[in-house]
Amino acid sequence: MANFSIIVVKRLFNAAALILAVVILNFLLIHIAPGDIVDTIAGEMGGISPELITQIRAEYGLDKPLYEQLALYVWKILQGDLGHSFFYDVPVVELIWDALPQTLLLVITALSLALVIGTILGVIAARRPNGAFSHFITVLALVGFSAPVFWTGIMFLIAFASFIPLFPPAGMADPGLEPGSLDYYLDVLHHMVLPVVTLALIYLAFYSRLSRASMLDVLGSDYIRTARAKGLSDRVVVYKHALRNALIPIVTIAGLQFAQILSGAVLVEAVFTWPGLGTLALEAILRRDGPTILGILFFSAMVVVIFNLLTDLTYNLIDPRIRIGSKE
Amino acid sequence: MAEPLLEIKDLRVEFDTRDGVATVIDGLDISLYPGEILGIVGESGCGKSMTALSIMRLVPVPPGRIAKGTIRLDGEDLLQVSEKRMRGVRGNAISMIFQEPMTSLNPVFSVGDQIAETILLHEGGSKRAAWQRAVEMLDAVGIPVPEVRAREYPHQMSGGMRQRVMIAMALACQPRVLIADEPTTALDVTVQAQIFDLLKDLQKKTGAVIVLITHDMGAIAEMAQRVVVMYAGRKVEDGPVDEILTNPKHPYTTGLIGCVPHLSADPSEERVPLTDIPGVVPPMTRLGQGCPFAPRCSEAMDKCRLEMPTQSVVGEDHRVSCWLIENDGP
Numbered sequence: 001m002a003n004f005s006i007i008v009v010k011r012l013f014n015a016a017a018l019i020l021a022v023v024i025l026n027f028l029l030i031h032i033a034p035g036d037i038v039d040t041i042a043g044e045m046g047g048i049s050p051e052l053i054t055q056i057r058a059e060y061g062l063d064k065p066l067y068e069q070l071a072l073y074v075w076k077i078l079q080g081d082l083g084h085s086f087f088y089d090v091p092v093v094e095l096i097w098d099a100l101p102q103t104l105l106l107v108i109t110a111l112s113l114a115l116v117i118g119t120i121l122g123v124i125a126a127r128r129p130n131g132a133f134s135h136f137i138t139v140l141a142l143v144g145f146s147a148p149v150f151w152t153g154i155m156f157l158i159a160f161a162s163f164i165p166l167f168p169p170a171g172m173a174d175p176g177l178e179p180g181s182l183d184y185y186l187d188v189l190h191h192m193v194l195p196v197v198t199l200a201l202i203y204l205a206f207y208s209r210l211s212r213a214s215m216l217d218v219l220g221s222d223y224i225r226t227a228r229a230k231g232l233s234d235r236v237v238v239y240k241h242a243l244r245n246a247l248i249p250i251v252t253i254a255g256l257q258f259a260q261i262l263s264g265a266v267l268v269e270a271v272f273t274w275p276g277l278g279t280l281a282l283e284a285i286l287r288r289d290g291p292t293i294l295g296i297l298f299f300s301a302m303v304v305v306i307f308n309l310l311t312d313l314t315y316n317l318i319d320p321r322i323r324i325g326s327k328e
Numbered sequence: 329m330a331e332p333l334l335e336i337k338d339l340r341v342e343f344d345t346r347d348g349v350a351t352v353i354d355g356l357d358i359s360l361y362p363g364e365i366l367g368i369v370g371e372s373g374c375g376k377s378m379t380a381l382s383i384m385r386l387v388p389v390p391p392g393r394i395a396k397g398t399i400r401l402d403g404e405d406l407l408q409v410s411e412k413r414m415r416g417v418r419g420n421a422i423s424m425i426f427q428e429p430m431t432s433l434n435p436v437f438s439v440g441d442q443i444a445e446t447i448l449l450h451e452g453g454s455k456r457a458a459w460q461r462a463v464e465m466l467d468a469v470g471i472p473v474p475e476v477r478a479r480e481y482p483h484q485m486s487g488g489m490r491q492r493v494m495i496a497m498a499l500a501c502q503p504r505v506l507i508a509d510e511p512t513t514a515l516d517v518t519v520q521a522q523i524f525d526l527l528k529d530l531q532k533k534t535g536a537v538i539v540l541i542t543h544d545m546g547a548i549a550e551m552a553q554r555v556v557v558m559y560a561g562r563k564v565e566d567g568p569v570d571e572i573l574t575n576p577k578h579p580y581t582t583g584l585i586g587c588v589p590h591l592s593a594d595p596s597e598e599r600v601p602l603t604d605i606p607g608v609v610p611p612m613t614r615l616g617q618g619c620p621f622a623p624r625c626s627e628a629m630d631k632c633r634l635e636m637p638t639q640s641v642v643g644e645d646h647r648v649s650c651w652l653i654e655n656d657g658p
Binding site: 221222223225226227228229230231232233241244245 | 417
């Protein structure tokens with residue numbers, strides 16, 4: 001496996017370089033953006049005088065040249081310090097750490113639901129590829145893909161929170177409930193329904209389409225003909241012999257998609273005021289809270305890079321035909 | 329002659345295509361007698377495989393359908409029985425092996441599991457007993473260390489090995505008819521010979537009737553006792569193999585025999601050039617009224633293009649559908 005360790009080192013080096021590039025780019029973008037952060041902070045503090053502005057600049061290191069600020073920023077990141085939020089007045093790491101569980105709850109639930117239901121729908125559609133249900137799935141996938149998630153979310157809000165008030169319109173739980181109690185968890189569940197359904201619909205469209213295609217592909221293969229020639233019933237042929245093979249590409253894609261979970265959540269969280277990373281990002285942008293924006297961008301980049309790294313390395317282990325970087 | 333074990337009468341199979349209805353099998357009569365190996369020969373697209381799928385009732389519906397005819401196994405018309413009854417026939421009374429051993433086994437189950445599944449399905453019993461039988465079957469088809477190989481997955485085996493597994497699976501429930509659809513086409517010549525020997529050997533032991541579908545007259549000469557020559561979904565000639573090889577009546581049969589290369593031990597001997605049949609099998613949607621082979625036939629007459637030839641008996645159990653024969657008189 002000496003070959004494999006070389007690959008790991010190479011990949012790690014690439015990943016680190018990529019993350020550094022992201023950090024520098026993000027940092028510069030924020031500084032190019034119009035508006036002066038010092039004005040905002042001073043405004044929040046209640047008065048703008050030239051003395052106060054100078055004081056704030058010195059306090060936050062904003063009087064130093066840009067390259068020095070950048071070097072300082074990178075150095076801090078290496079120490080695990082993502083800076084201090086201008087607006088919340090707490091370390092950014094703490095903010096991200098507090099918001100992450102809510103986002104994960106939302107995204108993992110939506111993704112799992114979409115994966116299971118989407119696969120089932122796709123399989124049913126594949127059994128009669130020209131049937132009415134199959135066409136319905138195609139249309140559903142088209143709509144699910146094309147409808148912007150904030151629009152779907154708002155439509156759900158109008159329909160099921162306002163018009164027929166079945167679900168709460170915002171938040172994650174009633175503030176009056178004791179966190180940790182059964183009532184609290186039930187209330188969270190109740191609050192989750194609309195955002196989860198909204199988010200799941202995009203993934204559902206994707207997975208039903210993918211599983212339909214994968215299943216159709218498998219159902220046309222020779223070993224399915226063999227299974228039928230053995231005298232197996234249609235059900236056994238489809239759900240035992242075909243499904244196991246059809247699941248392989250679906251699971252692969254699901255693994256890959258996990259890297260992009262954060263991006264999907266931002267808009268949904270914003271629509272439903274779900275207290276996760278997305279809402280935090282939105283708030284930070286509205287408040288011109290530079291360190292928090294940078295922190296969240298950095299965190300997202302880390303997640304994407306790490307998951308891609310893991311996927312690459314796993315492939316390399318599973319399939320000996322994929323030898324990344326080896327020139328034999 | 330004895331009563332046929334399986335009798336196909338006036339079979340017609342149609343497919344809906346963009347260009348209209350294609351009749352891929354028309355007016356086909358084939359009888360199978362106990363203890364024999366019957367060859368079905370013809371080029372690609374002649375309806376050989378479709379005949380096999382019709383016997384298994386595995387013609388994809390839609391776009392295909394069996395429009396007419398009977399297929400009787402021991403007097404029971406398989407085209408009339410319920411799907412449930414038919415599932416009890418498939419893999420049990422009639423089983424089939426396919427052309428592509430590389431892709432005909434499910435990649436996610438061990439070969440032992442795939443054989444045991446058939447046994448459990450048709451004969452019940454315990455999983456352990458079925459597995460034991462699967463191992464015995466692997467042994468019977470000449471797979472070394474069968475108890476170890478049974479646990480392996482298809483990708484760990486060569487093409488020849490996989491075809492042996494397919495044969496073991498097909499024979500696991502002692503079928504009365506085994507349909508082998510081009511079983512050696514995808515294999516090396518040396519492996520081909522092994523598989524043919526194995527099939528002949530197993531046929532003697534089990535008494536199963538084998539239907540060997542091939543495009544290779546050489547394979548027919550080696551394996552079969554009787555042969556059916558098919559062209560464009562129709563039987564053009566059938567009879568005992570010796571008779572057909574030495575005295576072919578239909579120009580298409582003559583053409584097929586002429587396509588087989590001859591091996592000679594003596595290099596100085598003059599080499600016989602291979603002949604070929606010009607043209608290809610016509611699209612099944614565009615068959616005219618006449619003999620479908622007429623456009624490619626060197627001896628075609630005006631009558632051939634206008635009228636479908638009728639069947640004439642030209643010898644003991646030897647029939648041919650060709651106007652040339654009709655003109656000569658039987």
